[in-house]
Amino acid sequence: MGLRTPLYGTHVSGGAKIIDFGGWDMPLNYGSQIEEHHAVRRDAGMFDVSHMCVIDLTGARVREFLRLLLANDVAKLTIPGRALYSCMLNPDGGVIDDLIVYFQSESWFRLVVNAGTRQKDLKWISEHAADFGVEVRERTDLAMIAVQGPNAIIKTVPLLPADARAAALEIARFSGTAFGSWFVARTGYTGEDGFEIMLPAEDAAAAWLALKAQGIAPAGLGARDTLRLEAGMNLYGNDMDETRHPLESGLAWTVAFAPAEREFIGRAALTRARAAGGPVLVGLVLEERGVLRSHQQVSASGESSAEAGRAAPLAGEVTSGTFSPTLNRAIALARVSKGMGPKVLVDIRGKPHAARVVKPPFVRNGKALIEI
Amino acid sequence: MIENVPDDLQYTKSHEWVRKLSSGQVEVGITHHAQESLGDLVFVEVPQTDRHVAAGEACAVVESVKAASDVYSPVSGRVVASNADLAQRPELLNQDPYGAGWLMRVELDAGAPGSALLTAAEYAKTLDAAE
Numbered sequence: 188m189g190l191r192t193p194l195y196g197t198h199v200s201g202g203a204k205i206i207d208f209g210g211w212d213m214p215l216n217y218g219s220q221i222e223e224h225h226a227v228r229r230d231a232g233m234f235d236v237s238h239m240c241v242i243d244l245t246g247a248r249v250r251e252f253l254r255l256l257l258a259n260d261v262a263k264l265t266i267p268g269r270a271l272y273s274c275m276l277n278p279d280g281g282v283i284d285d286l287i288v289y290f291q292s293e294s295w296f297r298l299v300v301n302a303g304t305r306q307k308d309l310k311w312i313s314e315h316a317a318d319f320g321v322e323v324r325e326r327t328d329l330a331m332i333a334v335q336g337p338n339a340i341i342k343t344v345p346l347l348p349a350d351a352r353a354a355a356l357e358i359a360r361f362s363g364t365a366f367g368s369w370f371v372a373r374t375g376y377t378g379e380d381g382f383e384i385m386l387p388a389e390d391a392a393a394a395w396l397a398l399k400a401q402g403i404a405p406a407g408l409g410a411r412d413t414l415r416l417e418a419g420m421n422l423y424g425n426d427m428d429e430t431r432h433p434l435e436s437g438l439a440w441t442v443a444f445a446p447a448e449r450e451f452i453g454r455a456a457l458t459r460a461r462a463a464g465g466p467v468l469v470g471l472v473l474e475e476r477g478v479l480r481s482h483q484q485v486s487a488s489g490e491s492s493a494e495a496g497r498a499a500p501l502a503g504e505v506t507s508g509t510f511s512p513t514l515n516r517a518i519a520l521a522r523v524s525k526g527m528g529p530k531v532l533v534d535i536r537g538k539p540h541a542a543r544v545v546k547p548p549f550v551r552n553g554k555a556l557i558e559i
Numbered sequence: 560m561i562e563n564v565p566d567d568l569q570y571t572k573s574h575e576w577v578r579k580l581s582s583g584q585v586e587v588g589i590t591h592h593a594q595e596s597l598g599d600l601v602f603v604e605v606p607q608t609d610r611h612v613a614a615g616e617a618c619a620v621v622e623s624v625k626a627a628s629d630v631y632s633p634v635s636g637r638v639v640a641s642n643a644d645l646a647q648r649p650e651l652l653n654q655d656p657y658g659a660g661w662l663m664r665v666e667l668d669a670g671a672p673g674s675a676l677l678t679a680a681e682y683a684k685t686l687d688a689a690e
Binding site (some may be wrong): 215220408509510519536 | 598600620627
């Protein structure tokens with residue numbers, strides 16, 4: 188038996204197929220993963236993401252601490268409630284984790300980090316927090332439900348605590364607001380609008396069932412993966428890890444090199460890496476039938492002219508691949524030599540298959556962003 | 560009939576089924592349990608007709624959103640037909656694994672020893688044991 192969220196029993200009685208996910212017993216699907224995917228793109232679906240780790244950082248010097256800890260710069264967070272996506276790096280520039288930080292007040296920032304990295308994250312954060320007098324508190328008392336889709340907000344609002352209903356409609360994208368013991372954020376991992384709701388663990392089952400009664404479809408980790416990949420969002424452990432830095436993981440946009448005087452952990456290594464160049468993370472669309480999967484090898488198509496005169500052959504590897512239910516085509520993120528494409532070959536079970544390099548995201552707000 | 564394990568078919572431990580046709584040929588597919596474990600199927604690669612398959616040999620690939628899985632031929636013989644509908648509609652395999660989701664029809668090798676296939680009851684027992 189693995190770790191279980193406060194909603195485990197609700198999932199089992201709701202017919203979920205349970206799998207092990209990083210030590211957690213989590214729902215893979217409640218029947219059809221593809222139908223759950225479409226529910227999120229077309230209407231509203233919800234995910235139990237209580238396995239993720241909520242960490243409250245409090246103290247007078249929290250902002251100063253986070254400016255050292257994170258590769259993105261929390262100085263950008265000037266309006267209370269606003270959130271920022273960032274990597275947390277080791278001194279070599281490798282990604283310890285990716286996370287969202289919500290600015291609540293000068294003495295309170297909230298982090299949401301991945302489930303599988305919980306222990307090492309807490310250790311790393313605590314080690315550095317001590318120098319700043321920042322208190323690190325893991326909120327195991329909270330559950331988290333992500334409600335996502337074009338109708339997610341309108342269907343969810345009537346079920347929020349009374350004092351939150353009107354205010355929740357005013358929450359700006361990529362912001363989060365506390366309402367007593369509830370916290371409602373307009374963030375997500377699907378490329379659709381919606382909320383991520385943190386709430387007391389004892390309220391989670393009732394909230395889940397009420398949301399379901401509103402016509403919000405329970406969705407499992409299977410749909411969560413196809414949705415995030417269509418949205419061009421990285422998965423920690425697949426698309427980046429401690430051996431890969433953000434610049435080769437499609438996350439250069441999350442690294443704040445300016446202002447130059449801000450010191451952050453990993454900065455020196457990233458500055459060197461930026462000068463050296465290196466592989467890049469790109470999107471792939473398979474032009475043939477089949478499914479792209481992690482670790483499939485990518486090579487230059489014979490039609491590519493960039494191959495001529497190069498010391499090292501152009502090459503790459505799929506980091507996340509799946510079948511896109513929205514596009515009805517296999518898509519992937521792949522780490523490849525810079526300059527590869529647009530035509531490439533992917534080795535699927537020993538046979539080369541034609542694929543095309545594209546710029547993610549593949550799908551946003553229900554619409555395909557690439558031509559098929 | 561045991562739930563989702565039709566009596567009139569034979570089975571393998573690796574979750575294929577075999578149906579004897581009146582022509583003497585056999586039809587092959589994957590079981591209800593197999594499609595359910597795989598989840599929504601999105602790609603099916605069926606064998607070329609006229610290809611010879613040996614019992615236990617990988618003869619088809621079924622891919623779900625989750626994973627790719629080989630299908631092993633339960634019999635030895637020549638593939639006389641494969642289900643072309645699955646190219647466009649792999650979901651047939653989820654919806655009707657014992658009917659419209661069939662994979663291939665095989666003309667058995669003359670004189671080939673009958674391979675050790677399971678009855679419905681024996682196959683159902685392997686599923687119970689795995690749970």
